[in-house]
Amino acid sequence: MGIYVLKRVLLAIPTLLVASLLIFSLVHMAPGGPIRVMLGQLQDPELIERLRHQLGLDLPLYQQYAKWMGNLLRGDLGFSITVHRGAPVAALIGQRISVTMELAAFSMVIALLIAIPAGIVSALRQNRLSDHVARLIALAGVSIPNFFLGIVLILIFGVYLRQPWGAGGFVPLSRGLGKNLAHLVLPAIALGTAYAAIIMRMMRSAMLDVMGQDYVRTARAMGIGWYSIVRQDIVKNALIPVITVIGNSIGYLLGGSIVTETVFRLPGVGNLVINGIFRRDFPVIQAVVLFIVVLRIVINLVVDLTYGVLDPRIRYGGAE
Amino acid sequence: MTAKEVVLVHSVVRRLLVAGLGVLLLAGLAQAGEIHVGIATEPWDLDPATYTDTGSGYIIQNVYDPLIELGTDNEPTTEFAVCKSWEFSDDATSITLHLREGIKFHDGTDLTAEDVKYNFEWILDPENDSPMRKVVGPVTAIDIIDPYTLKVTFEKPFPEVLQYWARAFAGIVPEGGHGTRSAEKGIAGVVGTDLSRHPVGSGPFKFVEWVSGSHIVLEPFDEYWAEGVPAPGIDRVVFEFIGDDAAKMAALISGSIHIVDKVSFRDFDFISRMPGIVTKRIPGIQEQYVALDLGAHPFGITAEEVGDQQAIARALAARKFMMYAIDREEIRDEIFFGMATIMYGPWYPDSEWFSPKLRGRKLHDPELARQYLEEYYSLGGEKPLKFRIIATNAQWFVDVATLIQEQLRQYGVETEVIPVDKATFFDTLYETFDWEAGVEDWGYGNFSALYWMYAGYYRNHHNHNHWHHAAPDLPENYHPTVPGHAEFCALYDEAIVEPDIQRRKELTWRLEEMLVENVVRIDLMIADNLHAWRDTVVGYGDGLNSEGDINLRYIKEFHG
Numbered sequence: 001m002g003i004y005v006l007k008r009v010l011l012a013i014p015t016l017l018v019a020s021l022l023i024f025s026l027v028h029m030a031p032g033g034p035i036r037v038m039l040g041q042l043q044d045p046e047l048i049e050r051l052r053h054q055l056g057l058d059l060p061l062y063q064q065y066a067k068w069m070g071n072l073l074r075g076d077l078g079f080s081i082t083v084h085r086g087a088p089v090a091a092l093i094g095q096r097i098s099v100t101m102e103l104a105a106f107s108m109v110i111a112l113l114i115a116i117p118a119g120i121v122s123a124l125r126q127n128r129l130s131d132h133v134a135r136l137i138a139l140a141g142v143s144i145p146n147f148f149l150g151i152v153l154i155l156i157f158g159v160y161l162r163q164p165w166g167a168g169g170f171v172p173l174s175r176g177l178g179k180n181l182a183h184l185v186l187p188a189i190a191l192g193t194a195y196a197a198i199i200m201r202m203m204r205s206a207m208l209d210v211m212g213q214d215y216v217r218t219a220r221a222m223g224i225g226w227y228s229i230v231r232q233d234i235v236k237n238a239l240i241p242v243i244t245v246i247g248n249s250i251g252y253l254l255g256g257s258i259v260t261e262t263v264f265r266l267p268g269v270g271n272l273v274i275n276g277i278f279r280r281d282f283p284v285i286q287a288v289v290l291f292i293v294v295l296r297i298v299i300n301l302v303v304d305l306t307y308g309v310l311d312p313r314i315r316y317g318g319a320e
Numbered sequence: 321m322t323a324k325e326v327v328l329v330h331s332v333v334r335r336l337l338v339a340g341l342g343v344l345l346l347a348g349l350a351q352a353g354e355i356h357v358g359i360a361t362e363p364w365d366l367d368p369a370t371y372t373d374t375g376s377g378y379i380i381q382n383v384y385d386p387l388i389e390l391g392t393d394n395e396p397t398t399e400f401a402v403c404k405s406w407e408f409s410d411d412a413t414s415i416t417l418h419l420r421e422g423i424k425f426h427d428g429t430d431l432t433a434e435d436v437k438y439n440f441e442w443i444l445d446p447e448n449d450s451p452m453r454k455v456v457g458p459v460t461a462i463d464i465i466d467p468y469t470l471k472v473t474f475e476k477p478f479p480e481v482l483q484y485w486a487r488a489f490a491g492i493v494p495e496g497g498h499g500t501r502s503a504e505k506g507i508a509g510v511v512g513t514d515l516s517r518h519p520v521g522s523g524p525f526k527f528v529e530w531v532s533g534s535h536i537v538l539e540p541f542d543e544y545w546a547e548g549v550p551a552p553g554i555d556r557v558v559f560e561f562i563g564d565d566a567a568k569m570a571a572l573i574s575g576s577i578h579i580v581d582k583v584s585f586r587d588f589d590f591i592s593r594m595p596g597i598v599t600k601r602i603p604g605i606q607e608q609y610v611a612l613d614l615g616a617h618p619f620g621i622t623a624e625e626v627g628d629q630q631a632i633a634r635a636l637a638a639r640k641f642m643m644y645a646i647d648r649e650e651i652r653d654e655i656f657f658g659m660a661t662i663m664y665g666p667w668y669p670d671s672e673w674f675s676p677k678l679r680g681r682k683l684h685d686p687e688l689a690r691q692y693l694e695e696y697y698s699l700g701g702e703k704p705l706k707f708r709i710i711a712t713n714a715q716w717f718v719d720v721a722t723l724i725q726e727q728l729r730q731y732g733v734e735t736e737v738i739p740v741d742k743a744t745f746f747d748t749l750y751e752t753f754d755w756e757a758g759v760e761d762w763g764y765g766n767f768s769a770l771y772w773m774y775a776g777y778y779r780n781h782h783n784h785n786h787w788h789h790a791a792p793d794l795p796e797n798y799h800p801t802v803p804g805h806a807e808f809c810a811l812y813d814e815a816i817v818e819p820d821i822q823r824r825k826e827l828t829w830r831l832e833e834m835l836v837e838n839v840v841r842i843d844l845m846i847a848d849n850l851h852a853w854r855d856t857v858v859g860y861g862d863g864l865n866s867e868g869d870i871n872l873r874y875i876k877e878f879h880g
Contacts (some may be wrong), residue, residue: 036750044454085364095531099533163574265534265567273533
């Protein structure tokens with residue numbers, strides 16, 4: 001297990017290196033830079049040159065990349081230039097990651113609350129009305145883009161029902177759990193429903209697969225109660241492939257939060273990177289995207305390790 | 321479903337509903353005394369000497385007092401300014417400022433002439449990278465006469481100074497407030513100053529906190545000098561950053577926001593009819609324009625064609641075709657729902673600083689447009705006339721570009737509309753010749769017509785229209801597409817030091833006429849500012865001006 005984790009961590013190094021190169025190249029290949037944005041209508045050629053030099057933007061690209069990587073290795077993500085002037089990017093990420101994590105977790109809870117029971121019911125009642133309805137809802141969930149659902153929810157709760165929590169915005173936990181959660185309900189629904197649909201379909205097919213296994217038939221033949229078999233054997237075994245989907249979904253939830261945070265104006269990491277892109281804040285874009293890559297690598301590793309906990313037959317490390 | 325399943329599902333649903341209802345009831349409780357202001361963009365620098373964006377301006381305006389203020393008529397005033405009066409010397413080479421006594425900074429110190437002098441010196445020091453340096457003017461000396469009087473001397477007459485300073489000194493900071501420079505901190509131009517993230521001013525509201533991506537909180541400053549400001553009933557002000565127009569309007573309607581920075585043209589009529597919401601429409605400062613690349617075909621000439629009179633005439637014919645082919649009234653009615661003022665040249669049409677000769681001239685003339693198009697073809701222009709229009713993919717710019725595309729199609733002109741983001745737009749315009757026409761706007765944040773003659777068209781390497789261009793392959797530091805540029809610059813130099821107002825106006829008119837004669841840019845219209853706020857914020861509308869400020873000093877009562 002330890003060797004397996006070590007191998008995965010070592011493998012992550014080239015992945016991160018390639019990712020950093022790609023991120024850096026894409027950011028610097030895009031037209032426009034932070035200085036024109038910074039100066040707005042007060043463009044002054046003398047000042048532009050001075051700032052370009054101070055930011056190191058007049059250096060060859062490979063030198064800029066080396067400088068960025070050198071700073072990264074020392075744990076210095078740099079300062080924001082045009083999003084929150086002079087604020088350390090690490091502090092900005094630290095300030096906002098909790099919002100994104102909270103949104104992702106809440107969305108995942110909503111997705112699981114919908115998906116697991118719906119998947120179970122759908123499998124247990126295959127080809128009956130409840131199965132068809134659940135599958136139809138799942139199809140709709142996958143098909144409707146979360147930004148669209150978000151706008152519809154704002155329209156209903158914010159505009160028509162005039163609920164203060166229905167128009168987006170964020171209330172930190174320090175100002176009350178109730179307010180905090182209320183402002184997260186709609187974004188979590190908008191973000192979570194798509195993943196609920198994916199997980200529900202996976203749960204249904206995994207359940208059907210397990211229900212066809214010999215050990216299930218044997219258990220039934222032994223006279224064990226059906227609900228007991230469902231609870232003890234079918235659901236537990238069906239959860240293994242579902243965990244992979246859930247793990248991947250966490251990664252997608254972090255990506256999906258970029259749009260949802262913008263629609264519901266939540267001050268998360270997604271909102272930070274969007275702002276960074278529009279204002280060409282190179283240090284912010286580079287650091288946040290790399291941070292998301294690291295997060296995904298970690299999540300994937302955790303998901304892989306979870307398999308072993310759920311199914312003791314799974315072992316890591318080749319010969320083992 | 322079996323009875324057991326039904327009972328299980330009902331039980332879960334019931335529990336969820338009860339928990340959800342509890343959460344929502346808690347969330348619905350409004351915080352009394354808290355004004356929420358929805359602004360479209362997050363500020364990024366709260367130092368008045370280094371900020372350049374609108375979002376920061378909203379906060380700066382309420383945390384600091386300006387040296388000189390522009391009133392609702394856009395003329396210099398002192399109602400809420402640090403300066404209570406001023407006197408020019410006869411030749412306009414110096415000005416004496418009399419400061420208001422009894423103003424305190426949020427750190428408890430008194431505001432005196434020493435502080436104002438520090439503000440001047442800090443901005444004028446090139447090492448501090450203040451973008452306001454060139455807006456302060458040709459200052460040569462700042463002398464303190466007494467603790468509340470100081471005299472500022474200029475290198476040459478500077479009669480327009482008050483308009484300039486209303487922008488340059490949007491907030492007076494305490495002496496030493498910007499902090500000190502150090503290699504570790506980086507230069508001010510990049511990472512800002514001590515005030516960029518923790519502003520300290522003398523305005524009616526004190527800075528409390530800035531939650532990046534979410535909001536900024538201010539609270540009333542009890543020792544503010546003006547009577548009744550801030551209004552009783554205000555305990556806190558929360559500026560929330562709401563980038564999406566629909567979300568902002570939904571927040572206003574729901575009551576979670578009390579004031580919004582602006583309303584879209586599409587929503588204005590609908591919002592005006594909502595109960596509990598007050599709206600106001602006033603002439604704005606955002607000029608909508610079509611920039612033309614004077615350093616490339618078809619509207620300009622290339623470096624190889626410098627001095628080629630036929631090429632110069634051909635490019636001018638193409639530009640004149642554009643001037644008469646575009647139907648501004650249709651754009652105003654279709655895109656701005658009639659809420660804009662059509663421009664006849666590069667300044668406000670109803671201003672006395674706008675040339676009477678240009679005011680009311682015929683703008684849309686299909687017959688004249690055809691004549692100029694024929695002239696363009698006869699001088700060797702490519703047939704059919706083809707070009708790209710780049711437009712910022714925000715607000716209405718792409719819509720304007722598409723409508724212009726439609727209007728030009730009736731003349732057989734082929735165009736391609738290319739939407740780009742703002743950073744790309746300006747990078748393309750300023751740095752390249754790889755464009756032909758561009759649709760954007762710019763705000764007249766300074767109400768001096770002469771300032772904009774300088775900022776937009778003078779020999780300073782940074783204007784939008786490429787009258788000149790600092791391209792390395794060109795022999796001059798400007799592109800001599802329009803032969804009159806040197807004459808224009810000389811006339812500006814004469815106008816800016818002219819102390820006689822009437823003569824200065826006449827020179828300004830001539831500068832405007834030169835721009836129109838050469839069609840350096842197509843000025844379309846100035847979009848109105850559309851404001852909306854809840855009726856619980858009484859008096860807010862009295863302080864609205866063309867700049868679209870959010871000045872909370874004008875609030876008389878708040879029933880939050």
